[in-house]
Amino acid sequence: MNRVHIKTYGCQMNERDSEAVAALLRTRGYRIVDDENDCDILLLNTCSVRDFAEQKAIAKAENIAVRKRRRPEFVLGILGCMAQNRGAALLDLLPDLDLVVGTQKFHTVAGYLDNLRAARQAGIPLAQPIVDTAEEPGSQNALADHILADRQVTAFVSIQQGCDMQCAYCIVPKTRGDERSRPMDAIVAECRALAARGIREVTLLGQIVTSYGRRDYAHTGGISPFVQLLERIHAVDGIERIRFTSPHPRGFRDDLVAAYARLPKLCEHVHLPVQSGSDRILSAMNRPYSRERYLELVAALRTARPGLALSTDIIVGFPGETDADFAQTAALFAEADYDMAYVFKYSVRTGTPAEPLGDPVDEAEKERRNQELLRLLEENSRRHTAALLGTVQEVLVEGPDKAGRRYMGRTRINRVVHFPGTEEQIGRLIPVRIDRVTPAALYGETVPAQ
Numbered sequence: 286m287n288r289v290h291i292k293t294y295g296c297q298m299n300e301r302d303s304e305a306v307a308a309l310l311r312t313r314g315y316r317i318v319d320d321e322n323d324c325d326i327l328l329l330n331t332c333s334v335r336d337f338a339e340q341k342a343i344a345k346a347e348n349i350a351v352r353k354r355r356r357p358e359f360v361l362g363i364l365g366c367m368a369q370n371r372g373a374a375l376l377d378l379l380p381d382l383d384l385v386v387g388t389q390k391f392h393t394v395a396g397y398l399d400n401l402r403a404a405r406q407a408g409i410p411l412a413q414p415i416v417d418t419a420e421e422p423g424s425q426n427a428l429a430d431h432i433l434a435d436r437q438v439t440a441f442v443s444i445q446q447g448c449d450m451q452c453a454y455c456i457v458p459k460t461r462g463d464e465r466s467r468p469m470d471a472i473v474a475e476c477r478a479l480a481a482r483g484i485r486e487v488t489l490l491g492q493i494v495t496s497y498g499r500r501d502y503a504h505t506g507g508i509s510p511f512v513q514l515l516e517r518i519h520a521v522d523g524i525e526r527i528r529f530t531s532p533h534p535r536g537f538r539d540d541l542v543a544a545y546a547r548l549p550k551l552c553e554h555v556h557l558p559v560q561s562g563s564d565r566i567l568s569a570m571n572r573p574y575s576r577e578r579y580l581e582l583v584a585a586l587r588t589a590r591p592g593l594a595l596s597t598d599i600i601v602g603f604p605g606e607t608d609a610d611f612a613q614t615a616a617l618f619a620e621a622d623y624d625m626a627y628v629f630k631y632s633v634r635t636g637t638p639a640e641p642l643g644d645p646v647d648e649a650e651k652e653r654r655n656q657e658l659l660r661l662l663e664e665n666s667r668r669h670t671a672a673l674l675g676t677v678q679e680v681l682v683e684g685p686d687k688a689g690r691r692y693m694g695r696t697r698i699n700r701v702v703h704f705p706g707t708e709e710q711i712g713r714l715i716p717v718r719i720d721r722v723t724p725a726a727l728y729g730e731t732v733p734a735q
């Protein structure tokens with residue numbers, strides 16, 4: 286009765302939260318299993334960014350509830366953003382739930398499961414399901430353990446939670462709460478411990494990482510707390526690469542741009558969410574930058590680190606977006622020359638500042654705008670990928686690929702490369718000459734180090 290499967294929806298932050306919950310459950314004697322059909326406890330760690338994501342998790346829970354009715358001792362829980370967003374109201378939709386745990390209460394899951402199991406074993410029916418979505422000061426510090434696979438070389442490290450920005454379309458401030466940062470010393474110690482366990486690349490995670498520590502640490506010599514943290518992780522022996530997500534363009538001041546010129550472990554891949562290329566729509570979205578400032582930033586980053594790859598998030602069809610606004614977005618999209626973009630058609634999220642604006646842009650028009658950006662992205666992607674042919678890329682070797690015929694790793698700009706490798710290369714940075722490219726991956730041969 287102690288086999289737990291955690292199914293995760295949504296972003297890398299959710300992946301990391303699930304990993305931390307799993308690590309905690311393991312220390313409490315639970316077994317974490319990969320097969321959702323062969324478990325005693327199923328936890329859905331959910332996403333609320335779009336209504337579609339919530340509906341997917343609800344459909345899954347309904348499906349599992351059928352199984353639960355045949356096996357009453359089975360435990361079904363919903364964790365994370367949708368639990369926070371909907372709270373006890375989820376029980377109206379899903380009366381078979383045992384557990385609803387919000388984003389500041391992940392660390393309580395093990396205790397609640399202990400109680401549920403003890404009650405079941407004693408034959409005591411619970412008066413009602415457990416619902417805990419309270420805010421908890423310091424909860425961002427509660428989970429720092431990792432479950433690392435054999436010879437794992439990359440890891441996520443959570444550095445802050447929540448967001449104070451109130452972008453008009455975004456549910457995150459409601460589901461993740463106010464900005465809260467972890468202590469710098471604890472994050473650096475976690476990176477050191479990961480390096481000692483073989484981790485070579487860390488991705489720092491938070492809802493708005495560039496705001497890290499702004500209320501807790503002073504700027505020193507014009508250096509923000511986030512860049513101070515990057516400097517300290519950069520000094521950790523064994524950590525060879527640093528990435529971060531998700532930042533805000535507002536957080537890219539001169540010190541962070543300059544960090545790309547002086548911190549070689551900082552990978553030259555920046556995810557820089559723009560959302561719109563129209564100043565009018567940016568203002569309606571409550572995004573505090575202009576298209577001009579954004580493009581200046583892109584140019585400054587590319588000057589600081591030539592070859593930098595850029596990705597972004599864009600919303601098409603935000604309320605009030607006209608053809609002229611969209612034309613500005615398409616022009617910015619072309620000018621920024623993105624390697625990758627996540628394009629979303631706007632949909633209303635209940636509880637966001639934009640909710641009262643409704644959803645006036647016609648669905649067909651949204652789809653047309655979506656397709657136009659995807660076509661531009663495909664052109665960019667083909668061009669950027671073709672430019673890698675014949676080049677030598679530094680690859681961090683992760684292990685055998687899924688087919689088991691080659692080894693795989695990632696370039697500094699996060700492109701997957703397959704090549705003939707050896708087990709001894711796992712965790713090492715090796716040069717690979719790219720001799721074949723597809724939209725999804727690169728293929729090559731190792732070359733002697735220069």
Ligand code: SF4
Pocket residue numbers: 448449450451452455456457458492493533
């Ligand atoms: S900065 Fe990001 S997480 Fe924060 S409100 Fe805006 S979109 Fe949401």
